[in-house]
Amino acid sequence: MVELTLLRSGNRLADPQQQVALLEEDQRTPGFRSVLASHGCNTLQASGISILQINVGKVCNQTCSHCHVDAGPDRRESMSVQVADACLSLLQSANIATLDITGGAPEMNPHFRRLVASARALGCRVIDRCNLTILVAAGFTDLPEFLAEQKVEIVASLPCYLEANVDKQRGDRVFQRSLEALRRLNALGYGLSDSPLKLTLVYNPTGYSLPPSQQKLEEDYRRELRSRYGIEFTQLFTITNMPISRFLSDLYEHGQYDGYMQKLVDAFNPATIDGLMCRSMLSVDWQGNLFDCDFNQMLELGVTNLRSTNILDLTDGMIDGLRHRTIVTGKHCFGCTAGAGSSCSGSLQ
Ligand code: SF4
Ligand code: SF4
Structure with a gap:
């Protein structure tokens, strides 16, 4: 078993290979592929690319x-203009409908606005995964x-x-700054029932539990945010905390790793398999490397079966692969398969 001490380097989680090793050497948790196979799914295949994240x-x-x-203020990893341009080219050549931009705080990338405007000019739907507080941070208030x-x-x-x-x-103070950002977005029409400007809120558990029913929680959020703060929003996504990176370390530090993995395995839901987000998305990291999803990206588990796994080397002939x-x-x-399932678009059921 890889010890927690190996997971840390200073105050930062150490390299992704150690996280993968820790997960794979865990004898108590069954293999994901074997569980899939027991439900008649021998390989998980992509079924197209409708979202470039x-x-x-x-x-x-x-x-x-x-x-x-x-992520954090001391990180320096940031996508270059060359990689950003290659992403725009891929949107066009592969006829991908949606550009989903995430980070870090994606708005802090110097090419963010260019990416957004260019993708919109191509007719793509564009999603900004926003932490809210960046919208009221010095230098970003016109966002x-x-x-x-x-x-x-x-x-x-x-x-x-709840604050x-x-x-x-x-x-500290993230809640109050988030409210300030939400009020500004509402004032522009975001999240209002008769507005085309969509504002989706994302819930993830603060502890070691699975998310509750998305529909029920959305009703609670709407009632509480409206009555307490006068905030409106379009919809709520519930997302399960993934046992990787900072949360994986947290599970170990608090002696919760075994219990959490058991919870995920016990709640395996075969009905989520068809809708797993990796089947319809392609994920690109700041250096242009290609992954099946953002979580595989964090674990540095790159796409396979391809001659090249960097967007800078992609040719049109490789898109079908x-x-x-x-x-x-x-x-x-x-x-992703526990309970109602989890994805970047909320629960799968
Ligand atoms: S969860 Fe989002 S807002 Fe928080 S540190 Fe990570 S990237 Fe930033
Ligand atoms: S989205 Fe990523 S983490 Fe989830 S099942 Fe697919 S490959 Fe695994």
Whole structure:
């Protein structure tokens, strides 16, 4: 067993290979592939690419305790203009409908606005995975207007409607700054029932449990945010905390790893397999490397079966191979198949 001490290097989680080794050497948790096979799914195959999700870097103005990217203000990894342009070319050549931009705080990448405007000009739907507080941070306060002008969909983390819970997971004063950002977005029309500007909130558990029913929690969020703060939003996504990166370390530190993995395995739901997000998305990291999803990206489990795994080397002839690739899986994947399932678009059922 890889010890927790190996997972840390200073205050940062150590390399992804150690995380993969820890998960794979865990004898108590069954193999994800064997569980899939027992439900008649011998290989997990992609069924096209409808979403290009690009992680433009690890720079962030926050350092949340559950962050699977291990992002923060001291990170320097940031997508170059060459890689950003290659992403735009792929959107066009592979006729991909949606560009989903994540980070870090994606807005802190110097090419963020260019990426958004260019993708919109191509006719793509654009999603900004926003932490909200960046919208009220010095140097970024004109972002809400830019996003509204470009009709960008905002998917924003707000793990609770209670201040103490949000600040515990995301840092001091994050809740109050998030409310300030939400009020600005509402004032521009984001999240209002008769507006085309979509504002999705994202819930993930603050502890070691699975998310509750998305529909029921959305009703609670709507009632509480409206009555307490006058905030409106379009919809709520619930997302399961994945046993990787900072959350994996947290599970170990608090003696919760075995219990959490058992919880995920016990809640395996075969009905989630068809809708797993890796089947319809391609994920790109800040350096242009290709992955099946953002979680595999964090574990550095790159796409397979291809001559090249970097977007800078892609040719049009390789796109079909990407559309029908075999997905790389591991024990972390139990996070996507537990209960109602989990994806970047919320629960799968
Ligand atoms: S805001 Fe998002 S990317 Fe930034 S530290 Fe928090 S979870 Fe990570
Ligand atoms: S972590 Fe989830 S989305 Fe990623 S490969 Fe595994 S099942 Fe698919």
